[in-house]
Amino acid sequence: MSPRKAAALRGCDRTLREHLIATAERMIAERGTAGLTVRAIAQEAGVAGGVLYNHFADKEELIALALRAHATAIESGLGPLPAPGTGTVEGNLRAYVAHGLALHGRMVPALTGLIATPEVLARFAGLSDPDRDWRHRLRGYLEAERGLGRIDAGARVDAVTSMIVGACHEPVLSALFQGRGIAEPSPSHSVDDLVTTALRGIEPREPAGPHPS
DSSP, X not given: OOHHHHHHHTTOOOOHHHHHHHHHHHHHXXXXXXXXXXXXXXXXXXXXXXXXXXXXXSHHHHHHHHHHHHHHHHHHHTOOOOOTTSSOHHHHHHHHHXXXXXXXXXXXXXXXXXXXXXXXXXXXXXXXXXXXXXXXXHHHHHHHHHHTTSSOTTOOHHHHHHHHHHHHHHHHHHHHHTTOSSOOOOOHHHHHHHHHHHHHOSOOOOOOOOOOO
């Protein structure tokens, strides 16, 4: 190892590969991916630019790994999701919606610079654990609650999942299309409205009968 690389790793027990991923992840968290270059990552990491290609096939691999680390850090900071059969379905769905909104909102700065580089997004998707995916877990939660009889046996789980996921994507897409880097936080009442609609639908209800005299 060259003296410069040794200095970059002094005082830590990470490998140089891990150090480079951690550096790129920190830069993504602070600045997003727009304009992120190999030279900038190397400079921030305290190594020569060519060193990166000794540990990664290309820049896209490093960015995908750093993006995956960034997503994992965000997910870890959001805390656990409620388990089926605990609490109330309404309260649990609020937690899932709030989690989804926060997750997508915090990922926006990292994604804005990747629209023109689908290969990074494809590699990022390939690094994801399906069992940890929020959408997958939401669908599994709804299926489990249906099996427990806490939601209707004929509930269209896929449709409800798509509706909730779409509602969490909408602020992200709006921010991207309007040239903003960060989606505005959704008001709490929008979470309640979404959950109420998911649980009760939009069909008219029979008016309540007259109160007995």
